[in-house]
Amino acid sequence: TKRIDPIPVAMYGGRQAVSMLPGGGIGPELMSYVRDVFKYAGAPVDFETVDIDPNSESNDDLDYAITSIKRNGVAIKGNIETKSKSAETLSRNVAIRNELDLYVNVLHCKSYPGLPARQKNIDLMIIRQNTEGEYAMLEHECIDGVIESMKVVTASNSERVARFAFEFAKRNGRKKITTIHKANIMKLSDGLFLETSKRIAKEYPEIEHNEMIIDNCCMQLVSNPHQFDVMLMTNLYGSIVSNVCCGLIGGAGLLSGRNYGDHYAIFEPATRNTGKAIAGKNVANPIAMLNAGIDMLHHLGHVQHADLITKAMVKTICEDKIHTPDLGGTAKSTDVIQNIIDYILTVDVRPW
Ligand code: ADP
Numbered sequence: 548t549k550r551i552d553p554i555p556v557a558m559y560g561g562r563q564a565v566s567m568l569p570g571g572g573i574g575p576e577l578m579s580y581v582r583d584v585f586k587y588a589g590a591p592v593d594f595e596t597v598d599i600d601p602n603s604e605s606n607d608d609l610d611y612a613i614t615s616i617k618r619n620g621v622a623i624k625g626n627i628e629t630k631s632k633s634a635e636t637l638s639r640n641v642a643i644r645n646e647l648d649l650y651v652n653v654l655h656c657k658s659y660p661g662l663p664a665r666q667k668n669i670d671l672m673i674i675r676q677n678t679e680g681e682y683a684m685l686e687h688e689c690i691d692g693v694i695e696s697m698k699v700v701t702a703s704n705s706e707r708v709a710r711f712a713f714e715f716a717k718r719n720g721r722k723k724i725t726t727i728h729k730a731n732i733m734k735l736s737d738g739l740f741l742e743t744s745k746r747i748a749k750e751y752p753e754i755e756h757n758e759m760i761i762d763n764c765c766m767q768l769v770s771n772p773h774q775f776d777v778m779l780m781t782n783l784y785g786s787i788v789s790n791v792c793c794g795l796i797g798g799a800g801l802l803s804g805r806n807y808g809d810h811y812a813i814f815e816p817a818t819r820n821t822g823k824a825i826a827g828k829n830v831a832n833p834i835a836m837l838n839a840g841i842d843m844l845h846h847l848g849h850v851q852h853a854d855l856i857t858k859a860m861v862k863t864i865c866e867d868k869i870h871t872p873d874l875g876g877t878a879k880s881t882d883v884i885q886n887i888i889d890y891i892l893t894v895d896v897r898p899w
């Protein structure tokens with residue numbers, strides 16, 4: 548079976564270099580918090596910061612970012628803005644995922660006990676195709692006033708994302724996978740995605756498999772989300788459903804998302820927001836980006852550092868209840884981070 552197999556990367560003095568793409572809006576401030584927390588937790592990671600000019604029409608910055616990630620194997624990323632409205636200037640975010648062939652996005656949507664939320668005790672996974680579908684970016688005006696936009700679904704990408712989902716479920720003790728689709732209307736494209744997942748499901752008889760139409764899925768998520776375990780879907784449905792799930796457990800400021808291919812991985816906040824309106828005000832919730840950092844530490848095998856930061860973070864938001872305004876609190880972003888660092892300093896009994 549296939550596994551995520553990072554290409555061996557250079558490590559200097561046992562420290563791992565990772566690419567850091569702050570992006571726009573609140574990205575840079577959130578990255579500075581990740582750096583601070585990593586420093587106090589003693590995480591053996593060095594950041595190579597890569598900025599991409601949102602006003603640029605050229606792809607030089609983008610090419611440099613991709614080279615950096617290929618060199619380091621791993622990146623932490625904010626949302627990059629693309630100012631140009633021209634169809635020729637591709638979204639940098641999409642271009643990076645495509646170029647590195649990060650064909651799957653994984654979101655673990657798990658409630659934090661004691662946080663204000665629409666729904667409690669949620670623990671579900673979203674496995675999303677991350678490089679094609681409605682994000683093919685093949686749009687054109689065929690005649691005046693008529694736009695065509697292509698949705699591309701391939702057998703090979705449908706198969707590898709389905710296989711990833713079942714393998715993931717098996718290894719993580721998950722019991723059920725639900726394929727989310729609209730194959731009743733998009734019979735060929737979503738039909739292929741659905742049929743492929745059904746075929747792969749036969750290889751995993753120990754995991755229950757069912758299907759649900761995307762519109763019903765949205766209703767079910769809001770009214771009865773506990774029926775879901777692992778959800779498998781195409782790119783655009785994944786984007787929307789991810790945001791619904793984040794909303795259910797407390798908003799855009801909490802959860803992280805992981806982008807994987809066979810060779811590279813990128814970690815980022817789950818809802819991929821720029822957060823422009825709240826940038827520079829010291830009010831953005833730093834937890835989503837910190838969770839991306841924790842995911843990255845797990846990926847690099849630095850489990851003890853990841854656990855130390857997780858403990859400090861959970862203590863800060865669930866017990867001490869230091870909450871930014873998105874969670875109904877009055878704390879500043881820096882109050883949350885200071886509390887996390889203070890806890891790391893008091894409990895730090897690192898044997899390593
Ligand atoms: P987009 O980048 O898609 O335009 P926005 O930046 O408008 O999305 O973000 C959507 C909403 O989520 C906004 O209300 C924004 O303030 C909020 N948001 C996003 N990230 C955070 C965060 N880290 N902390 C608090 N609120 C956030």
Ligand code: MG
Pocket residue numbers: none
């Ligand atoms: Mg916006």
